[in-house]
Amino acid sequence: WVKPRSAKSPPLYPGCLPLIGHAYKVIGDSKHMWEFEKKVYDYVAKNKQVVEFRFGTHPLFVITDPDDGLIVANHCLEKPFFYGFFEEIYDRGLVTARANWKSHRKLLNPAFNLQVLQSFVGAFCKEAKFLVTSLSSEAGKGPFDIQPYLITNFLGTACRTTFGPNFDEISEALENYAHATDEIFLLFMQRVQNVMLHLTYIYKWTSASKRFGELGDIVKGITSSVITNRKTELKSMKHFDEVEQPDTDDFVPLLDRMLELADKQDAFDDDEMREHLDTIVAAAYDTSATALTFILVLIGSHPEVQERMVQEFQEVLGDQERDVTRHDLPKLVYTEAVIKESLRLYPPVPRIARTSSTDVKLTKYTLPAKCTYLISVYGLHRHPVWGPDKDQFIPDRWLDPARLPKNPFFFAGFSLGKRNCIGRLYGIMALKTTLVYILRKYRVHSDVKKLDTKCDLLMKPASGHHMSIELRA
Numbered sequence: 135w136v137k138p139r140s141a142k143s144p145p146l147y148p149g150c151l152p153l154i155g156h157a158y159k160v161i162g163d164s165k166h167m168w169e170f171e172k173k174v175y176d177y178v179a180k181n182k183q184v185v186e187f188r189f190g191t192h193p194l195f196v197i198t199d200p201d202d203g204l205i206v207a208n209h210c211l212e213k214p215f216f217y218g219f220f221e222e223i224y225d226r227g228l229v230t231a232r233a234n235w236k237s238h239r240k241l242l243n244p245a246f247n248l249q250v251l252q253s254f255v256g257a258f259c260k261e262a263k264f265l266v267t268s269l270s271s272e273a274g275k276g277p278f279d280i281q282p283y284l285i286t287n288f289l290g291t292a293c294r295t296t297f298g299p300n301f302d303e304i305s306e307a308l309e310n311y312a313h314a315t316d317e318i319f320l321l322f323m324q325r326v327q328n329v330m331l332h333l334t335y336i337y338k339w340t341s342a343s344k345r346f347g348e349l350g351d352i353v354k355g356i357t358s359s360v361i362t363n364r365k366t367e368l369k370s371m372k373h374f375d376e377v378e379q380p381d382t383d384d385f386v387p388l389l390d391r392m393l394e395l396a397d398k399q400d401a402f403d404d405d406e407m408r409e410h411l412d413t414i415v416a417a418a419y420d421t422s423a424t425a426l427t428f429i430l431v432l433i434g435s436h437p438e439v440q441e442r443m444v445q446e447f448q449e450v451l452g453d454q455e456r457d458v459t460r461h462d463l464p465k466l467v468y469t470e471a472v473i474k475e476s477l478r479l480y481p482p483v484p485r486i487a488r489t490s491s492t493d494v495k496l497t498k499y500t501l502p503a504k505c506t507y508l509i510s511v512y513g514l515h516r517h518p519v520w521g522p523d524k525d526q527f528i529p530d531r532w533l534d535p536a537r538l539p540k541n542p543f544f545f546a547g548f549s550l551g552k553r554n555c556i557g558r559l560y561g562i563m564a565l566k567t568t569l570v571y572i573l574r575k576y577r578v579h580s581d582v583k584k585l586d587t588k589c590d591l592l593m594k595p596a597s598g599h600h601m602s603i604e605l606r607a
């Protein structure tokens with residue numbers, strides 16, 4: 135605020151105060167914060183494509199323009215300082231990783247290739263069947279909150295495919311793990327919102343910091359014991375040589391793949407392995423559960439879309455109630471369009487932050503190295519490039535290239551560029567499978583006009599989702 139601003143700099147968002155910048159505007163609960171954030175995105179979209187926002191004295195350049203979003207995502211692979219608040223728990227895991235990101239992403243990419251993911255379909259089916267049974271107590275009983283059911287479902291899937299199918303042995307730990315992860319995200323966000331707490335020498339004296347440490351110990355304790363047990367088990371089985379050849383109904387969990395990489399290539403130490411596994415589970419389950427909540431709200435409000443999906447399931451799977459197979463999933467083309475359209479309108483991760491190591495030439499401005507950028511996925515997805523019907527739910531747009539923006543990379547539901555979501559295909563396959571089981575059994579009713587959203591780390595429905603289910607005849 136002291137530095138004279140050049141006409142070539144992006145404009146400053148109104149209301150910047152000395153020292154604290156705009157930080158006072160983001161203090162409040164996740165609903166308040168999200169309402170304010172959306173106002174900023176609207177302002178950016180209506181003004182100059184890029185607007186400067188100040189977290190204390192730290193500038194943050196907010197982007198809602200798809201071209202600029204792509205430029206930043208492709209040029210800036212580093213994460214800003216506040217991802218470091220997770221250091222104690224996730225540190226070198228992919229989301230927060232700094233120096234080792236590229237090499238570890240390369241090592242982990244094969245664990246998310248199509249063949250590996252296809253071997254997970256049985257696990258997706260198993261959890262989906264369990265979900266459908268649990269939901270039976272809600273059928274025909276009016277509106278209820280489906281989110282906890284979906285969280286249990288996707289946490290189960292993520293833990294099985296990451297830690298192994300015998301994860302049931304510690305299934306009591308699953309609940310503790312989920313609660314701890316939830317609270318970790320909340321405390322992280324509260325720290326991000328309060329600029330005073332950005333300073334480690336202040337934060338370390340707070341009760342929040344103590345709690346963060348305790349929660350970290352819970353998560354780390356559970357995962358470390360899974361790793362140790364599995365190591366002992368595999369050693370006694372001399373199993374590593376079998377790891378690469380799963381039978382058709384079986385799968386090799388990510389933990390086994392990482393233990394093999396550690397064993398044969400010395401790729402990870404135990405702490406790194408734990409940080410990766412915890413990151414992957416944390417990045418997988420809540421995002422997928424939230425995505426499915428929004429999908430169900432949308433198709434519950436558009437019965438014609440829901441019935442078309444059920445028709446597609448019948449065409450692909452036939453009338454009988456057989457399990458979904460790896461061969462069915464690519465044929466669920468309309469369902470994939472519904473998933474993408476829901477992620478476009480309601481992206482569970484509505485913004486991504488990056489830092490530049492070099493100057494970045496945007497369409498209207500050139501900004502120096504070491505700037506922090508906030509790419510608004512929400513803003514990118516509601517930009518006029520999507521056409522005059524950008525705010526409407528139209529899955530068919532994904533089936534007609536003429537109705538999509540010229541650049542297919544403007545869809546940022548799974549982030550953009552090289553540092554995008556490693557689990558995007560996993561997410562789509564798990565969502566498709568779960569949708570088949572839910573919709574074959576239940577008809578979903580909802581009202582998207584009543585949908586209110588909030589956002590801390592993820593954007594979610596603010597309260598009850600006005601959703602009900604009834605058994606199909």
Ligand code: HEM
Binds near residue numbers: 562
């Ligand atoms: C619908 C579900 C999902 C959505 C919407 C989603 C979205 C995203 C987004 C936007 C990012 C970028 C975050 C950032 O840069 O701050 C990301 C990164 C990541 N996601 Fe996902 N994700 C989903 C499912 C999954 C699943 C199922 C997994 C794992 C099984 C996963 C693992 C990861 C990991 C490890 C990263 C960090 C990648 C890196 O930096 O190299 N995600 N995800």
